[in-house]
Amino acid sequence: MAVFASLGDAPGASLLAALQNNREGFPMTENTKLWDLLGRTDPAHTKAFTRGGGFKGTAIKPMWSYRRMTEEFGPCGFGWGVGEPVFQVVPGSDSEMLVYCTASVWYHHEDKDCRVYGVGGDKVVNKFSSGLKSDDEAFKKAFTDAVTNALKMIGVGADVHMGMFDDDKYVNTMRDEFAEAPAEKPKRQVGVNPQTGMATAHALKKDTGPDNWAAFQAELLEAETVPMLTKLALGWSNIAERDKWPAHWRDLAKEEINKRRNILINGMPDDDTFPGDRPTTKGNAYADNFQAG
Template sequence: MSNDNLKIWNAVEATDPKYTKQFNRGGGFKGTATNATYLAKKATQQFGPLGLGWGWNVIDEKYQPGNDQNVIHVLRIKLWYMLDGKKGEIEHYGQTQFIGKNKNGWYTDEEAPKKSLTDAISKALSGLGFAADIHLGMYDDNRYVNDLMRDFRDGDEFDGGADNDNRRDDRDDRRDDDPGAKGGNRIEDLIVRAETDIRNCQDIKAVTDLMNSKDMKDAMAEMSKGEVADLRAFATERLKDLGWSKPAKDKEAANG
């Protein structure tokens, strides 16, 4: 069955690798950071223009003394967004070192308030599913990231997570070995888009309507028989995820 509670999450969880970078911090902490402007763009795509469809209010901020002369800037915000005519709100914190010490001695970061605000907004959006694939550790899988790079290749319109099954890699390998293979990357793009559309269907009727649509039939006309079979199998798995089961008469025919 479809789950409307994950509607936003499913739409925003995949992160374009082009807008990420790796970082390392003291104590051996490392990870993947997401471009804040990219997250703002995705929020605008999801909710509407900043200030109309979403935004935030600063609730509190302070400079928190630490040990020695260290000072941390701490900010608390309430992020709001509009969904189906209703207003949702999320509170979160952001923090940045304001006065600290590095190998060159003591320093003061005059941009600490701005960085704390960016941190708080990003954390609040993550609670809605923005860049969830990073926070769930999926970016630790190089294959997942490579699939995402392929999925986002045509721009920022991709919606949904990367497909990590082996079938796509098998198709790539076959085409590399066969310079005369039909369509090359164009066929791969058709398959990627078709699988993405199938994955984004939220009910059984949507899947069947999509598979019977002229666009899907035109796309399958350019694929090999094996690729069409793989795509139909992919659609069948999505139908099962949505609660569909094979009719008894079909099961009997299959068992022959």
């Protein structure tokens, strides 16, 4: 109450001012360090709701809470996690049935094993004007409610639960804080098709590096056995993937490998028809090492 009195303002505005003071160097206590880390919420991960009787509020999406825990403590099940839940089903009024869930959340903080608890609930059987209806999601909703209530105890989404999201100025401040910087437009790479990310045929033809098309053809002629050809196909398949060869260059490589394979198996032909002029690559383990795209 001393903070409110000193600022002489409404609670929501006072909390906003206190937050701004923290940013300007107001000392946070050691006891609230974790709370302060987890307590600010991205408005993009909240949603407004209205309950019976006209009550309005702001709900935090559960996945946001889980992400905040993961950011601070590590993957769920490793740096933090949820203990085995306990459910209790009790009768309500007018033949309705309620389910309550008690769940614990554990986490490792500063070399210590810590645990907090939360309780959540929902209706398994609801009474409507049309009669009684069951809800097969009730246990899941009660469990989620229990877990997120436990996370409140260490400050996750504290600004929402403290009513600070009732202040539009505070919400805008949080929106600015969590706003992503606009992505830089990727620079166009010379010799790369911007739609496919593949090297252009022109760039490959002009390539003077050690792994260009001329080098492929030279190594192909040096392959004098089928095992040597298989090794060559595997090696150049990796090169094609690394250098982003376009699909038609990979298809051409398959064709050349098939031609060479037929020569190694059948020998040079006696007529003018060169084997492999119209090769088939279906089921060919040697050529299939080159995967299109």
